Amino acid sequence: MRPGAFSVIGPRSAGFRILVVALGGVLLAGLWAAHTMESEGHHITGMNNQIVWGIPHVFAVFLIVAASGALNVASLNSVFGRVAYQPLARLSAILAIALLLGGLTILVLDLGRPDRLIVAMTYYNFRSIFAWNIILYTGFVVIAGIYVWFMMERRFQRYSKPVGFAAFAWRLTLTSGTGSIFGFLIAREAYDAAVMAPLFVAMSFAFGTAAFLITLLAVARASARPLDPDILARQARLMSIFVVVVLYFVAAFHLTNLYAAEHGGVVRFLLVDGDPYALLFWAGQVTLGSLVPLVLLWTPRLSRSPAACFVAACLIVLGGLTQLYVIIIGGQAYPLMLFPGYEVSSTFFDGETGRYSATLNEYLLAAGGIALAALIVTLTVRVLPIVPERLRLAAGDSVTART
Amino acid sequence: MNGHPFTGGRRFAATALVLAAVLSAGGAAAEVSLVPVPARGRGDACVEPTEVMRRNHMEFILHQRDETVHRGIRTSRHSFVGCIDCHAVKRDDGQLARFDDPEHFCTRCHSFAAVRIDCFECHADRPANQAPAAERSPTTLSQLARAAGLPGLPSVRHAEQLP
Amino acid sequence: MTAATPFADRARRRFLKGLGVVLGASAAPGALLVELAAAKAPDEAVSGARRWGLLIDTSQCAESCDACVRGCNEEHGLVGKDRPATDAQWIRKLNLRHRTTGHAHSLPMLCQHCDAPPCVDVCPTGASFKRADGIVLVDKHICIGCRYCMMACPYKARSFIHETLRDQLAHAPRGKGTVESCTLCVHRVDRSGQDAVPACAEACVEEGHHAIVFGDLNDATSVIATRLRSEGAREIRADLGLNTGVRYQRMPS
Structure with missing residues (x-):
């Protein structure tokens, strides 16, 4: 079964140039912001000794998690035998690599000493889940890169399936590892939960599929290659299921905490009292980021409309960013409980809710990471045959095509 | 960079040696060199021969750094604070030179060799007490010229004294 | 136990040390010298035979007093930029008030020098470490x-350096972009061993209080070990099982 030809998107157009210049400009702004943060010190950001991770981490973790999920389509082909998805596998893998590099760039440039990247790569503490993640992230880029290469090189195509399998296993580990960055934090009540690992896996499926749909729709429009409504419908359905799974894990997490009296405070903070975290949770993550997209995706008339799918995917991305904001910032803002039963005060904000408002530098750095990811995808589809000439599923229903 | 912050040092040492050889062969005044000569420390001799220090000071400091930080070994022989204390340079205004001052002991060579070090982002760049400072050595072109017995450049104060 | 005891004890130990030197000089086995010396030799690596810690007697800690904080700041050159959210604090005073009974007390909070430190576990490069x-x-x-x-520390004991620093002290190197916390005045400990008094404890005594005792938890004869044995003390967040090196006593629970 020949899935059809792949070709570069071209020729160069004014739109392409404008896009590249715009993305490059945002990327440069991000680099400038990072440089300023490094030379001035982090006091020019909203981050402080109470909220030590801020907006850069929200975006970086989002991109890293989404990167893993963006590989879904390729995995459907190579792991789950849905050969119908084979035409989209290349784009899926390229997007995954791009998102990961964007996220990693943000993470690295936010370090207090980004000039010591070489130290991070040469000194390892293998008890640290962070150190493991450094290996998982770089390994993911390598494996996904080999995967794309094997898919594109006719001689190696028969090996692309095992590599795809390896990539699938690797990315599950990667997202579990990312979730465990928080899950392993015994000190803070808002983290310290095993469910963080599967929650992040579910988040990666939802955010990654959303990112892929957005990319696919954008590429289809930019290349004037019409998108088969069947692809859209299937991806939309898949994405809606992932959104439900995320909600399920979030509910399990909060309900478990709610049951333990000692954690009543943190649940109350995240879901009722915490300003702005409770509002962000209910209005941003749950309503706009989950329920509205579900309505869009499950209304039969809308679910085949590219516009509705695009809006739903964008809302899921925004909901995902909100969710990570609530997890990362909200989780830190809730004060550490050193003396249960006591009101605590100090000159170091003990017993107080952490205050955080991100500055322009942080948003610019975050935007720079996104721009880098978008730039990588844009340039790659321009120079390599990544996108199929006909954006449709390969012949035969995916289920019957399975061996 | 910080695991081995001084990688350019060896190349610098080689350059310095070659230049010094060329100069002395050319019959220039023996004490004048076109490459920076870092200030002498106090006392009779450094903790290691000059040749050894020139090539290996970064290794000594790096080794001692790990020994001190992780194992609490605080011998004075290769102590970083020891270098700073002994090689402090007093400027004309009586102040001890800081790291961003071209006369600072470390800066003398490191700026010439373009080897960036980040030691002084954390460490004190001069002794805590304003102890008697090391002798200065010629820094500027005019000082070099005078040291070599040549007339100074017109814009330079002649009252300026060399140690 | 009177507050003067730690110093009396130190004087006694200093005498013994002197005795050891004399004995060692008079051809006694070198081992004896090492055994009695409070401070290690500069070329001697720290060993697991000792475990340094603090005992904090909260009944001696006055709510209005922050001498320990000032002592620490001065010792390590911690100068604030008048930006409380980002200024470094290695030790801070907590004022506690019970929610129902209203009982109030005060104590210093600092790095607890855990035996199983979460900060060390999570550090990707091994920069956070526990000495022997x-x-x-x-x-x-x-x-x-x-x-x-900083995410992992249950005690909020660490600070990140948010700006360029100048004029750091020779014995307390610290700089922008790295994390720092209480060092238990390691420069004093390496110099004086059991005779060391961390800056916070010294300031506390100078203020006329005796809330902080430093010593070797492994040495059954040390003041800190003796007092822990006879008077008892608790760990903050003992539920985490971190086996902290800083213990608090006479805390209302």
């Missing part, structure tokens, strides 16, 4: 400034 003698430190040469240790 139990002191938890940051090797600022290999700290990349990721702040994961």
Whole structure:
């Protein structure tokens, strides 16, 4: 079964140039912001000794998690035998690599000493889940890169399936590892939960599929290659299921905490009292980021409309960013409980809710990471045959095509 | 960079040696060199021969750094604070030179060799007490010229004294 | 136990040390010298035979007093930029008030020098580490400034350096972009061993209080071990099982 030809998107157009210049400009702004943060010190950001991770981490973790999920389509082909998805596998893998590099760039440039990247790569503490993640992230880029290469090189195509399998296993580990960055934090009540690992896996499926749909729709429009409504419908359905799974894990997490009296405070903070975290949770993550997209995706008339799918995917991305904001910032803002039963005060904000408002530098750095990811995808589809000439599923229903 | 912050040092040492050889062969005044000569420390001799220090000071400091930080070994022989204390340079205004001052002991060579070090982002760049400072050595072109017995450049104060 | 005891004890130990030197000089086995000396030789590596710690007697800690904080700041050159959210604090005073009974007390909070430190576990480069003698430190040469240790510390004991510093003290190197916390005055400990008094404890005594006692938890004869044995003390967040090196006593529970 020949899935059809792949070709570069071209020729160069004014739109392409404008896009590249715009993305490059945002990327440069991000680099400038990072440089300023490094030379001035982090006091020019909203981050402080109470909220030590801020907006850069929200975006970086989002991109890293989404990167893993963006590989879904390729995995459907190579792991789950849905050969119908084979035409989209290349784009899926390229997007995954791009998102990961964007996220990693943000993470690295936010370090207090980004000039010591070489130290991070040469000194390892293998008890640290962070150190493991450094290996998982770089390994993911390598494996996904080999995967794309094997898919594109006719001689190696028969090996692309095992590599795809390896990539699938690797990315599950990667997202579990990312979730465990928080899950392993015994000190803070808002983290310290095993469910963080599967929650992040579910988040990666939802955010990654959303990112892929957005990319696919954008590429289809930019290349004037019409998108088969069947692809859209299937991806939309898949994405809606992932959104439900995320909600399920979030509910399990909060309900478990709610049951333990000692954690009543943190649940109350995240879901009722915490300003702005409770509002962000209910209005941003749950309503706009989950329920509205579900309505869009499950209304039969809308679910085949590219516009509705695009809006739903964008809302899921925004909901995902909100969710990570609530997890990362909200989780830190809730004060550490050193003396249960006591009101605590100090000159170091003990017993107080952490205050955080991100500055322009942080948003610019975050935007720079996104721009880098978008730039990588844009340039790659321009120079390599990544996108199929006909954006449709390969012949035969995916289920019957399975061996 | 910080695991081995001084990688350019060896190349610098080689350059310095070659230049010094060329100069002395050319019959220039023996004490004048076109490459920076870092200030002498106090006392009779450094903790290691000059040749050894020139090539290996970064290794000594790096080794001692790990020994001190992780194992609490605080011998004075290769102590970083020891270098700073002994090689402090007093400027004309009586102040001890800081790291961003071209006369600072470390800066003398490191700026010439373009080897960036980040030691002084954390460490004190001069002794805590304003102890008697090391002798200065010629820094500027005019000082070099005078040291070599040549007339100074017109814009330079002649009252300026060399140690 | 009177507050003067630690110093009396130190004087006694100093005498014994002197005795040891004399004995050692008079051809006694070198082992005896080492055994009695309070301070290790400069070329001697720290060992697990000792475990340094603090005992904090909260009944001696006055609510209005922050001498320990000032002493620490002065010792390590911690000068604030009048930006409370980002200024470093290695030790801070907590004022506690019970929610129902209204009972109030006060205590200093600082790095607890855990035996199983979460900051060390999470540090990707190994910059956060625990010395053989139990002191938890940051090797600022290999700290990349990721702040994961600050996320992991249950005591909020760590600060990130948010700006360029100048004029640091020779014995307390610290700089922008790295994380720092209480070092248990490691420079004093390495110099004086059991005779060391961390700056916070020294300031506390100078203020006329005796709330902080430093010593070797492993040495059954040390003041700190003796008092822990006879008077008892508790760990903050003992539920985490971190086996902290800083213990608090006479805390209302």
